[in-house]
Amino acid sequence: MKIYAQVDALNEEVTFRITRMEAVYEIRNGLPDIPHKHSYYTILIIKKARGKHYIDFAAHTLTERQIYFLSPGQAHQIVEEEKSVGFIIAFSDQFLAENNIPIRFIDDLRLFNAFAGSPPLVMNQSELDHLTSYCDELERFYTSGLKFRDQAISSLLNLVLIQCNNLCGLNSDHTQNLEARHSILQNFKKMVDEKYTKWHLPSEYARELGVSADHLNRVIKALTGATARDLIQSRIISEAKRLLYFTDLSVKETGFRLGFDEPANFSAFYKNYTGVSPSDFRAGK
Numbered sequence: 001m002k003i004y005a006q007v008d009a010l011n012e013e014v015t016f017r018i019t020r021m022e023a024v025y026e027i028r029n030g031l032p033d034i035p036h037k038h039s040y041y042t043i044l045i046i047k048k049a050r051g052k053h054y055i056d057f058a059a060h061t062l063t064e065r066q067i068y069f070l071s072p073g074q075a076h077q078i079v080e081e082e083k084s085v086g087f088i089i090a091f092s093d094q095f096l097a098e099n100n101i102p103i104r105f106i107d108d109l110r111l112f113n114a115f116a117g118s119p120p121l122v123m124n125q126s127e128l129d130h131l132t133s134y135c136d137e138l139e140r141f142y143t144s145g146l147k148f149r150d151q152a153i154s155s156l157l158n159l160v161l162i163q164c165n166n167l168c169g170l171n172s173d174h175t176q177n178l179e180a181r182h183s184i185l186q187n188f189k190k191m192v193d194e195k196y197t198k199w200h201l202p203s204e205y206a207r208e209l210g211v212s213a214d215h216l217n218r219v220i221k222a223l224t225g226a227t228a229r230d231l232i233q234s235r236i237i238s239e240a241k242r243l244l245y246f247t248d249l250s251v252k253e254t255g256f257r258l259g260f261d262e263p264a265n266f267s268a269f270y271k272n273y274t275g276v277s278p279s280d281f282r283a284g285k
Contacts, residue, residue, distance in 0.1 A: 001075060001246050002036035007090045015095035016153055018135065018142050021046070021084040035077040035245075040092040041112060042070040043160070045135060046120075047128065049084035053077075053120075057241045065128045066120040067164060071112040075242060087135045091157065099154035108182060109165045110223060121167055134160050181219045184209060188220065188228065196235045197259045202228040237273050240266075244282045251278045 008014035021044070035054065044053075049062040054077045055070065062084065070076055072093075078084075096103055106112060111121075123131065134156055141152045191205055199205060205228065206216040213228075220228045236258055243254045255266025255278075270278045 001242065002034055003039060004036060005039045007040050007092055007095075015098065016091045016142070016150075016157070017089075018138050019088045019090075020139075021049070021086040021088055024088065025080060025083045030080065030083070032077060032079040035075050037073055037075050038070065038090070039072050040090055041072060041106070042068075043089040043164075044068040044070075044086065045089070045131060045160075046084060046086040047132065049080065049086065050082050051078065051080040051084070054079070056238045057245070060120055065123045065125065067123065067131075067167075068120050069111045069164075075238075087132075087139070089135070089138070089157070089160070095154075099150065101154060101158065104182065106161070107186060109161055111161065111164055111168070121164060123167060127167055131160065131163055134163065181223055184211065184216065184219045185223050188216065189231075192232055192235050196232060196239070197257065200232060200236070200259060202232065205232070233269075233273055237270065240270060240278065241281065244278055251282070254278065 006012050006014070007017045044067065046062065046064065046066040046068075048064045049066070051062040053060045053062050053068060054075075055068070056075050060068075062078070062080065093103065095101075096106065138153060138156045138160070141149050141156065146152070187209055188205055191199075191208060195205070202216055203213045206213040209216060211219075217228045220226065220231060224231065226234070240254060240258055243249055243257065244251070247254075249257065251267065252263040255263050258266065260266035260269070267278055270276075270281075274281065
């Protein structure tokens with residue numbers, strides 16, 4: 001799969017970028033890019049659009065007043081039926097480090113949740129206008145040579161993220177509890193990425209994390225809205241779809257690679273989760 005490793009393809013030193021969606025549409029002559037991944041964070045703030053946005057093979061309808069949050073490594077593709085209007089904000093881990101924005105701050109916001117299907121955040125017109133004013137200022141500083149340009153961009157990006165978090169209506173928690181839960185969530189997510197082809201059960205992860213399966217599930221549910229099992233299965237399915245779509249591995253080989261001893265078990269798991277068989281998915285049915 002195509003991977004965009006740099007925020008700016010022409011300059012590896014660029015760690016932040018803001019672009020107009022309409023400009024990208026014109027550069028590409030309205031043609032969709034192929035499905036691809038980014039090695040950086042991406043925010044799409046959409047004023048107006050019509051089409052589809054595919055994220056890890058889940059289809060979302062592009063329309064007005066939406067925000068999408070894409071984590072590094074997520075596969076996506078935008079297919080526009082007309083010129084979209086809005087902003088694309090991209091920034092890397094390096095930008096966060098250089099501007100003293102803790103990665104934990106990004107995680108605590110719970111906006112970039114690669115396990116949750118990445119549904120769009122929907123705004124009313126007043127909320128969109130407020131957010132757009134920040135984007136206008138971001139663009140103004142980004143294209144300027146003003147003194148303290150990077151500091152201004154960093155501050156405005158923080159405001160954009162905080163405003164988006166407020167739109168989500170996510171409740172805060174006591175600091176100590178949040179820290180403990182955050183640690184479990186982060187370790188769990190990292191472990192899922194490393195072990196999902198071997199461990200399919202929440203109890204296996206809970207044992208390694210030193211907590212009970214029930215406690216792990218309560219924490220994950222509270223912070224993400226999904227169960228631990230949901231996140232494990234979502235990771236397996238995402239990789240299964242990528243292998244089925246982008247490689248020549250057979251269904252049997254795909255199942256073995258994902259840790260299923262029997263092809264029938266993989267096929268049953270896949271169909272139960274997606275509603276179609278692996279073979280039908282590959283055939284586009």
